[in-house]
Amino acid sequence: xxxxxxxxxxxxxxxxxxxxxxxxxxxxxxxxxxxxxxxxxxxxxxxxxxxxxxxxxxxxxxxxxxxxxxxxxxxxxxxxxxxxxxxxxxxxxxxxxxxxxxxxxxxxxxxxxxxxxxxxxxxxxxxxxxxxxxxxxxxxxxxxxxxxxxxxxxxxxxxxxxxxxxxxxxxxxxxxxxxxxxxxxxxxxxxxxxxxxxxxxxxxxxxxxxxxxxxxxxxxxxxxxxxxxxxxxxxxxxxxxxxxxxxxxxxxxxxxxxxxxxxx
Amino acid sequence: xxxxxxxxxxxxxxxxxxxxxxxxxxxxxxxxxxxxxxxxxxxxxxxxxxxxxxxxxxxxxxxxxxxxxxxxxxxxxxxxxxxxxxxxxxxxxxxxxxxxxxxxxxxxxxxxxxxxxxxxxxxxxxxxxxxxxxxxxxxxxxxxxxxxxxxxxxxxxxxxxxxxxxxxxxxxxxxxxxxxxxxxxxxxxxxxxxxxxxxxxxxxxxxxxxxxxxxxxxxxxxxxxxxxxxxxxxxxxxxxxxxxxxxxxxxxxxxxxxxxx
Numbered sequence: 001x002x003x004x005x006x007x008x009x010x011x012x013x014x015x016x017x018x019x020x021x022x023x024x025x026x027x028x029x030x031x032x033x034x035x036x037x038x039x040x041x042x043x044x045x046x047x048x049x050x051x052x053x054x055x056x057x058x059x060x061x062x063x064x065x066x067x068x069x070x071x072x073x074x075x076x077x078x079x080x081x082x083x084x085x086x087x088x089x090x091x092x093x094x095x096x097x098x099x100x101x102x103x104x105x106x107x108x109x110x111x112x113x114x115x116x117x118x119x120x121x122x123x124x125x126x127x128x129x130x131x132x133x134x135x136x137x138x139x140x141x142x143x144x145x146x147x148x149x150x151x152x153x154x155x156x157x158x159x160x161x162x163x164x165x166x167x168x169x170x171x172x173x174x175x176x177x178x179x180x181x182x183x184x185x186x187x188x189x190x191x192x193x194x195x196x197x198x199x200x201x202x203x204x205x206x207x208x209x210x211x212x213x214x215x216x217x218x219x220x221x222x223x224x225x226x227x228x229x230x231x232x233x234x235x236x237x238x239x240x241x242x243x244x245x246x247x248x249x250x251x252x253x254x255x256x257x258x259x260x261x262x263x264x
Numbered sequence: 265x266x267x268x269x270x271x272x273x274x275x276x277x278x279x280x281x282x283x284x285x286x287x288x289x290x291x292x293x294x295x296x297x298x299x300x301x302x303x304x305x306x307x308x309x310x311x312x313x314x315x316x317x318x319x320x321x322x323x324x325x326x327x328x329x330x331x332x333x334x335x336x337x338x339x340x341x342x343x344x345x346x347x348x349x350x351x352x353x354x355x356x357x358x359x360x361x362x363x364x365x366x367x368x369x370x371x372x373x374x375x376x377x378x379x380x381x382x383x384x385x386x387x388x389x390x391x392x393x394x395x396x397x398x399x400x401x402x403x404x405x406x407x408x409x410x411x412x413x414x415x416x417x418x419x420x421x422x423x424x425x426x427x428x429x430x431x432x433x434x435x436x437x438x439x440x441x442x443x444x445x446x447x448x449x450x451x452x453x454x455x456x457x458x459x460x461x462x463x464x465x466x467x468x469x470x471x472x473x474x475x476x477x478x479x480x481x482x483x484x485x486x487x488x489x490x491x492x493x494x495x496x497x498x499x500x501x502x503x504x505x506x507x508x509x510x511x512x513x514x515x516x517x518x519x520x521x522x523x524x525x
Contacts, residue, residue, distance in 0.1 A: 020437045024446045031449040034465070035456055042460040043314045050313055175291040182299045191306050198312050201305055 003097055004105060011109035022110065026117050029070040032190065037062045051196045057222060059132040061193055065218045067122060069190055070114055072152035072213050076103040077180075080164025081173045090261040100252065103164075104157050136221060144230065148217040151237045155212050158244035165248070168255030183208075189215030209240045267371060274378055282380035289381045296385045300392065303329050303455070318459035323400035324487060325457070330393045331412075332455045332479030335419040337389055341382035342420070343374040347427050348444040351434035360522050370513055374424070408486055411495065415482040418502045422477050423451070425502070425509040432509070435516040454478040474501055
């Protein structure tokens with residue numbers, strides 16, 4: 001465990017060396033907060049609710065979903081792709097450290113710094129606009145929220161690893177990364193609450209697992225998930241994670257056989 | 265003439281590069297179509313709850329989205345890649361190779377990479393625009409179409425200027441390649457009517473962070489909602505940002521000392 005903690009510390013130090021990058025990434029992840037709440041609030045008119053959301057609910061939804069996205073989304077596929085295509089994987093293979101933990105550790109180091117920046121801003125926002133940032137009162141809600149956050153992060157990391165390992169066979173996986181990003185924007189609930197999606201889109205959103213990354217944790221936070229629904233969601237999340245974990249291990253094992261260690 | 269000859273070589277290189285990665289080009293075209301589909305899906309989601317957004321109906325919001333995509337695509341096609349690579353170009357010392365050439369360094373940095381795949385995507389997006397115009401009963405006239413085309417070019421120039429300013433900061437701040445992601449994320453907000461924003465944010469989108477000019481202003485011109493004074497203001501802001509970008513670039517180059525090469 002010591003060597004993994006050491007790597008985590010190294011990554012944090014690296015991020016602190018290039019501080020501007022960290023602040024820019026925080027800005028990138030939080031930008032939707034500057035338009036979507038205003039966009040939806042403009043639709044209310046004299047109505048008190050819209051799609052089951054009050055004005056406070058919708059603003060809280062976007063604030064919390066932005067925080068959830070920054071905490072639970074993973075972006076390691078491009079790192080894995082670069083390691084494979086530039087032959088850097090060879091360097092990690094001879095070290096006494098499991099590569100499958102290494103790249104997620106780098107992402108985790110960024111998340112730690114992110115939370116140090118975002119949480120105080122969130123607290124400040126709460127004191128300035130308490131009517132627009134609802135806080136759960138029950139400790140159990142917070143507990144279930146953090147569990148779902150962790151599971152969402154696991155899911156996102158495993159999906160990114162699968163995309164990254166595609167480089168063993170395809171080389172360039174940029175298109176897969178873009179597709180994953182585009183689809184997750186809609187079906188994770190980042191652009192709009194999934195309950196707003198009509199017809200086939202709504203049905204697809206409930207079948208696809210992207211909702212575990214943003215929508216489900218946010219709904220738990222807002223107290224809009226019953227205990228029965230929560231059980232159902234958790235079971236599905238765990239099944240998806242186990243399936244993806246199996247795929248990751250399979251692709252890793254097969255990919256290493258295909259890997260030639262040639263840089264581009 | 266010299267610059268035209270050089271640009272012709274860049275275009276030939278771009279086409280040659282694209283022919284080596286045909287499968288990837290096709291895949292990216294498909295991803296682009298999916299992305300447009302997702303943006304349109306979001307508009308449909310919003311309009312299941314309302315008939316207008318701050319006075320804008322669905323057809324106008326569709327128009328705004330497509331024009332926003334077209335502005336972004338023209339910029340991506342012509343100079344986005346070169347400008348976006350500036351932080352790495354500086355850090356890796358490659359800028360030295362541009363500086364010793366007997367042509368404008370800014371010209372080389374900006375225009376070296378012409379993205380053919382963006383050109384193919386632009387053709388698809390122009391097709392979508394055509395379909396949109398046929399689908400909805402827009403009351404356009406020739407003058408407004410001409411002015412909108414001019415506004416689109418101004419929007420591309422504005423995107424170039426802002427991205428150049430942001431990337432020129434990499435002469436002082438290392439490894440800020442993600443500054444381009446920040447601008448892309450900010451530009452994303454320009455797809456929606458800025459009338460929904462509070463007054464202060466609205467003014468910011470028309471001045472300091474002029475994302476309103478990427479789609480909102482061109483569509484207001486096309487639909488006849490923008491005044492002549494507004495057109496002049498748009499020109500003024502674009503010229504201001506362009507001259508600021510060029511001045512900042514020259515300021516940075518004068519103070520540049522090679523990182524490594």
